């Protein structure tokens with residue numbers, strides 16, 4: 001019998017690495033406590049590992065964000081150069097990451113290159129009505145219902161965790177139409 005390990009799936013996943021450009025913002029746990037929260041503003045080149053069918057879409061999303069908004073990203077670096085925890089702590093935005101949904105045996109859309117997290121430290125997953133001291137919609141780089149960035153993602157065909165009813169995953173944009181590889185365990189709606 002052949003088993004399917006996370007390693008097999010990482011090896012066989014179809015993600016492609018593309019370049020994107022973004023306005024930079026330095027945000028860390030330390031600077032979150034300062035009043036500025038986000039500073040910088042230079043244009044940086046980043047990389048995203050994404051499903052091949054989504055590369056044109058994500059490129060267009062980043063082009064529109066740069067052109068139409070002053071929204072800053074802290075970093076856009078493939079997560080395999082970090083661990084997820086380090087990436088999150090750095091507020092790094094990334095797409096592909098082989099992982100299970102928290103407290104579940106189902107795999108995340110990130111495992112299929114079909115989701116991206118935007119500034120995840122300051123755009124956390126939150127239960128409805130809960131508070132999170134890292135989440136301040138007034139801080140630059142933060143997403144809320146009025147966010148131009150969320151509007152751009154949705155206009156380009158992405159679903160958003162900020163639209164969920166029972167919880168909000170402010171960082172999470174995803175494409176449920178991307179099929180799960182046949183070898184993979186079942187997928188789940190999640191971060």
Ligand SMILES: [Zn+2]
Pocket residue numbers: 110115116117171172173190191
């Ligand atoms: Zn996510």
